[in-house]
Amino acid sequence: MTKKVMLVDDVPISNFIMKKMIHKVAPDCQILDFTLPEQAIKSIEENNPDLIFLDLNMPVIDGWKFLYLMNENNLENKVYILTSSTSELDLQQSKQYKNVVGFLVKPVNISNLPDLLKVME
Amino acid sequence: MINGSDQIFRITYEAFSKFSNNLNRCRTFEEIAECFTVNLKYLLNYHIFRATYCRNDINVHLVSITGKTTVTIDKQPGYLEYEKELLNEMVPKRWSDLSSFQLPGYFYSITDEQPELWGWNFANEDRKILISVLSGARKRFNQKDITFLKLVSDNLETKLLELCLIKELDEKNNIITAINRDQQKVIEERTREIAIKNKTLLEISVLNAHNVREPLSRILGLVNMLDDEETDELIKEVIPLLKTSANDLDLALQDVINHATKDLSKLKA
Numbered sequence: 001m002t003k004k005v006m007l008v009d010d011v012p013i014s015n016f017i018m019k020k021m022i023h024k025v026a027p028d029c030q031i032l033d034f035t036l037p038e039q040a041i042k043s044i045e046e047n048n049p050d051l052i053f054l055d056l057n058m059p060v061i062d063g064w065k066f067l068y069l070m071n072e073n074n075l076e077n078k079v080y081i082l083t084s085s086t087s088e089l090d091l092q093q094s095k096q097y098k099n100v101v102g103f104l105v106k107p108v109n110i111s112n113l114p115d116l117l118k119v120m121e
Numbered sequence: 122m123i124n125g126s127d128q129i130f131r132i133t134y135e136a137f138s139k140f141s142n143n144l145n146r147c148r149t150f151e152e153i154a155e156c157f158t159v160n161l162k163y164l165l166n167y168h169i170f171r172a173t174y175c176r177n178d179i180n181v182h183l184v185s186i187t188g189k190t191t192v193t194i195d196k197q198p199g200y201l202e203y204e205k206e207l208l209n210e211m212v213p214k215r216w217s218d219l220s221s222f223q224l225p226g227y228f229y230s231i232t233d234e235q236p237e238l239w240g241w242n243f244a245n246e247d248r249k250i251l252i253s254v255l256s257g258a259r260k261r262f263n264q265k266d267i268t269f270l271k272l273v274s275d276n277l278e279t280k281l282l283e284l285c286l287i288k289e290l291d292e293k294n295n296i297i298t299a300i301n302r303d304q305q306k307v308i309e310e311r312t313r314e315i316a317i318k319n320k321t322l323l324e325i326s327v328l329n330a331h332n333v334r335e336p337l338s339r340i341l342g343l344v345n346m347l348d349d350e351e352t353d354e355l356i357k358e359v360i361p362l363l364k365t366s367a368n369d370l371d372l373a374l375q376d377v378i379n380h381a382t383k384d385l386s387k388l389k390a
Contacts, residue, residue, distance in 0.1 A: 011335070011339065013339050013343070013362050013365065013366055014338075014339055014342070016362065017339065017342035017343060017346065020346060021346070024349070024350075057331065057335070084331070084334045084335040084337075084338040085330060085331045085334035085335070085338075087327070105338075106338035106339070106341075106342060107338050107339075107341045107342030107345055108342075109345070110345065110346075110349065
């Protein structure tokens with residue numbers, strides 16, 4: 001069965017980079033990319049992605065709010081937090097959410113990507 | 122051979138020595154009053170002994186009325202009329218007719234014949250002390266007593282100066298303590314302000330780092346992409362994105378610089 005990966009980042013170029021890399025290491029993966037988190041959250045129930053790459057720093061709904069809303073709606077899809085810069089505080093905060101499986105700093109090294117995607121199996 | 126007047130002089134001198142010792146030990150104006158009550162009657166014949174001492178805004182009035190002495194301290198000099206005359210004329214005076222003066226009540230409590238009021242202005246440099254003595258037939262002040270009166274005046278003046286200086290020192294100490302306390306408060310306030318500013322600056326610098334890192338992470342991601350596969354198609358696709366991201370990085374840095382410059386000029390103002 002085809003795996004579905006969702007990208008949530010307000011910057012389209014960031015999604016472009018992730019899309020290209022995932023496509024290269026896992027050509028069969030279906031990729032759903034969103035620059036508007038409010039649309040992404042609605043589409044989770046419909047598409048039930050196997051994995052979500054989530055940016056933290058976004059206007060209106062930031063990554064934390066996104067995780068909170070997922071939790072509120074009992075959405076337990078696995079999430080990688082993917083942020084351009086990070087702090088120890090963010091790392092600690094992410095541990096509150098059981099569905100967060102990792103904390104990544106951009107850019108993701110393509111050689112690590114196959115391992116990262118294994119969480120979907 | 123000691124004759125009668127020498128004998129009297131010796132006794133008076135001993136009395137003066139006692140007075141002087143006693144006065145020396147005084148630490149308060151009340152103690153001075155007590156010393157005069159106890160000792161003055163052995164030195165002079167008088168109904169009323171009055172001393173007025175002024176230093177800056179401290180004005181001391183010592184009044185000894187047979188057996189009882191009071192010391193009052195005032196902001197105002199409170200000179201009596203005859204004392205003003207002494208101040209103006211700078212010579213010792215003696216009045217037999219007191220009816221022309223308006224005097225405090227205690228002057229009228231003395232009923233004796235042939236009242237006489239003596240007055241001296243002992244002034245030196247910035248200190249002045251006025252001494253006056255009311256005598257009468259029953260208690261006759263004598264020309265010879267002036268020697269001891271001068272000594273009493275000198276001693277009293279020195280002691281009053283000492284107490285005034287201590288008082289001034291205490292007041293100045295209080296002022297200094299108050300200033301120190303204020304300064305401590307100002308320092309604490311400033312330290313708190315600086316701590317808040319430091320925290321704000323730290324937050325700004327963290328925010329700046331985040332904002333700058335975002336477009337940079339894109340540039341790195343795009344460049345890594347070209348490492349693996351350099352097809353013309355990919356290059357054509359990636360170059361404009363690199364350009365956009367580089368511009369975004371430039372904007373983020375300009376933003377940092379502008380804010381820092383603004384904050385810096387605010388600090389200087």
